[in-house]
């Protein structure tokens with residue numbers, strides 16, 4: 177452990193944890209978004225249900241799911257820890273501080289955006305992960321995950337909450353994606369412009385897709 | 400020539416480190432737009448002295464943008480509204496007649512207020528003392544040309560060496576993080592052959608001291624670089640992170 181104690185004991189090490197776990201979450205989101213986008217095939221959720229079935233029973237996926245949860249918990253705990261540590265580094269606040277003059281609001285609001293994400297995730301996991309993995313409802317064949325989705329998104333308030341969650345995600349990633357590389361020590365004129373534009377489009381596209389899913393189900397665009 | 404102006408200043412007054420401190424309002428009249436911000440403060444202080452009150456304490460030395468002393472947080476920004484300059488290089492033509500200007504000291508736990516606008520920045524000195532140097536035996540300096548250095552490395556080192564240790568990066572950062580300063584001081588050495596022998600121990604020691612002083616962690620908002628009078632690049636922070644990870648994970652002297 178000696179060589180890795182810096183991950184917990186130093187500010188830079190803590191940011192390494194944020195960056196690594198953040199990138200893992202970004203990778204997961206790409207897969208998650210791809211699988212869920214199968215509902216847009218508009219075949220009554222058949223293809224999507226097959227994919228979801230596969231994800232639910234594949235050993236490799238289930239093992240990765242455990243690491244994903246650990247990563248998310250680590251990311252959230254370390255993120256909250258850093259937010260408090262950073263807030264207390266300036267006990268006497270400024271009377272007037274013009275943050276907009278030198279940085280983007282969302283880069284200064286990662287803690288808030290992350291907390292909104294966390295609250296959203298708790299609800300989201302309860303809606304789908306809990307139902308599909310921990311109850312008999314879907315494995316017994318009484319219902320499908322697609323059916324569950326239609327049920328959940330029949331409620332317009334839930335749709336609104338999901339869209340707020342996705343907007344938080346969009347801004348969290350607009351800063352977070354490129355920030356992770358900087359934290360891990362990657363910044364070079366050869367590839368950083370690519371990372372920045374890739375991160376921008378990744379955040380935008382994935383967020384639009386995620387936002388359209390509940391809307392499409394609610395409004396009956398996909399049946 | 401534009402007209403002279405009358406201004407209201409809202410300045411932080413604090414007798415000493417123990418004092419709670421408060422804002423005081425002052426009026427200054429007939430200020431020339433060609434004065435520097437510090438010269439305007441000189442006018443105000445002359446006024447205060449002639450009234451028999453305590454002049455406002457503020458740090459300054461070179462008054463030409465190279466010493467880094469003139470720490471003033473003006474209208475919510477370190478060194479005021481312009482980019483790439485220090486307070487002493489800020490001219491009154493950046494303000495309008497009738498403006499109210501708020502002036503505060505740098506705010507960070509690691510930079511305690513000594514008096515009024517003067518803060519204690521010796522935390523930076525302790526970070527330098529922890530490793531921001533190269534060890535050489537005394538004696539005659541070696542001929543400069545006997546150590547070849549690529550133009551690219553020389554330029555990177557030189558750009559990093561432009562840091563004047565003013566602390567505006569810390570003042571601007573929402574986390575009061577000193578990463579830009581520390582990374583500049585590391586990179587001015589780590590790109591030169593003379594900096595190589597102690598490169599890994601230097602980054603470990605300086606980051607350790609930085610954390611000990613109570614500066615916050617970097618969240619890559621970029622406020623530091625945007626407000627830095629010497630426009631030190633964020634690339635320095637990434638290089639430092641990279642070296643720091645290497646120093647902990649693969650350096651054999653770790």
Ligand code: HEM
Nearest residue numbers: 194195198201252255286287290291294352355356359618
């Ligand atoms: C799907 C969910 C999430 C993804 C994809 C994600 C991704 C990221 C990424 C890539 C970063 C940049 C890391 C860096 O700058 O080194 C980051 C930073 C951050 N995340 Fe998340 N995150 C997620 C959820 C959360 C949650 C639930 C929280 C809970 C509080 C959170 C809090 C933070 C904070 C505070 C930071 C800034 C850390 C810093 O710069 O010091 N994130 N996130």
Ligand code: SF4
Nearest residue numbers: 562563565566568627
């Ligand atoms: S990095 Fe820039 S802002 Fe920070 S101390 Fe050096 S010159 Fe000042």
Ligand code: FES
Nearest residue numbers: 462466467469487
């Ligand atoms: S007084 Fe020296 S930089 Fe301003």
